[in-house]
Amino acid sequence: MMLLFTNPVFAESEPGNAIDNGVSAEKNEQTEESTFRDFKNGMNSSLLSLLYTPIKVNIAVIGGVVGGVAYPISGFNAGVSKKIWSSSMGGTYLITEDILTGKEKVELFLKKNKKTKK
Numbered sequence: 001m002m003l004l005f006t007n008p009v010f011a012e013s014e015p016g017n018a019i020d021n022g023v024s025a026e027k028n029e030q031t032e033e034s035t036f037r038d039f040k041n042g043m044n045s046s047l048l049s050l051l052y053t054p055i056k057v058n059i060a061v062i063g064g065v066v067g068g069v070a071y072p073i074s075g076f077n078a079g080v081s082k083k084i085w086s087s088s089m090g091g092t093y094l095i096t097e098d099i100l101t102g103k104e105k106v107e108l109f110l111k112k113n114k115k116t117k118k
Contacts, residue, residue, distance in 0.1 A: 041097040048095040056093050063088020 067084035074080040091107035098104035 038097075041100050045095050045097050045100055048100075052095055053093055056091070060089045 063084055067081040067088070070084055071078065071081040092099070095106070096104065099106045
């Protein structure tokens with residue numbers, strides 16, 4: 001039992017170990033901060049996804065139905081339906097850690113159609 005309490009004292013009394021202990025303590029603090037930040041981002045992404053995903057799925061389902069109805073109404077013009085489907089069904093369905101940290105862009109409710117010029 002006494003060795004457990006005296007062992008750190010012996011380690012600090014050696015000149016090389018005193019510096020290493022300070023560096024390792026600093027690394028431990030950085031690791032703890034990184035772990036806490038990862039945990040916090042994971043929890044936030046889970047909670048935000050619980051709120052966002054059902055709304056996004058409902059918008060996609062409604063867009064699918066509206067696009068399906070628009071197809072025969074527009075004279076069987078597939079372009080009209082595809083615009084409705086791509087704007088309502090495209091985009092982000094889950095909020096991830098990369099979105100929260102800014103590494104990835106989020107396309108919330110409506111995905112913008114990109115027109116390519118040739």
